[in-house]
Amino acid sequence: MELAQLEVFLTAAREGQFSRAAEKLHRTQSAVSQSIHKLEEELGEPLFDRSSRSGLLTDAGRMLQQYAERLLNLRSDTHAALGELRALHKGRLAISANEFTALYLLPVLAEFRRLHPMIRITVQRSLGSEMPNDVLRHNAELGVLTYDPQEPLLSSIIVYLDELVFVVPRSHPLATARQVSIRQLGAESFVAHNVPSPYREKVIQAFKRHKTPLHMDIELPTLQAIKRFVAMGNGVALLPEISVENELARGELISIPVRELRLHRKLRLIYRKSASLSHAGRAFLKVVETMSREQRGRYRFQRER
16 A cells, blocks of 8 residues: 555545546546546455445445544655654754763853754763663764774764863962972862773873872762862862863962873764664754864864774
């Protein structure tokens, strides 16, 4: 059963005669008759009462009329919905991120929402190590992470450059220092993030190379908790610069360069290489690319693979 056959059937049912249906459809009467005859053969039921000149429908014909109208209306709705997707009046975008990479997303999402307010966006929290799998398993269309996943099935774009910064409360004795060395930090009490990461390990190794103890006396679960705890005067911390921009601007925290410790991080946007991005996904990449040109600075749009 084809939708074209149902269109012929519904036209004939509305017009009451095959000849009028043929005129309406710009087809021959013979073609209309053949189409309906083939439909009746497929269904195994007569659809029109041939003894009636007014083209009355049989019980099977009346039942088919109801379902055929639903199917054709559904086709129209589908075309309309696809048109809305293409015009970005509807749609959904799922992005996988963690607490840190979500900070990069905030201004990008604000601009995306301004341009495409009808798109529903879900940013789901995930461990960085799990994001490639989230994307490959279709749990998310895009992922934002801080390392190169080295996965041939994923495309990767560098979108932001960040740096790990040493911060202290403004009442700290080192707050007025222009620069410090790792050896000066051996007596400090560090407030650490309790989520393992490659950068945490790099910091630990840097202190070991300089034969300096690293006192991580307290570990907290979120960046927000760490910076608030430090701002209250409880120790010092190494945090992503993007996470403390507001506190540095307000003077609640002070950033001090560490001579032997310059750790830069590249944020990457990943998506499935073999899959076509949704209309919403392509529009999101366009916003990311535009922001990299307009904002410059730490924003990038550099394809890796």
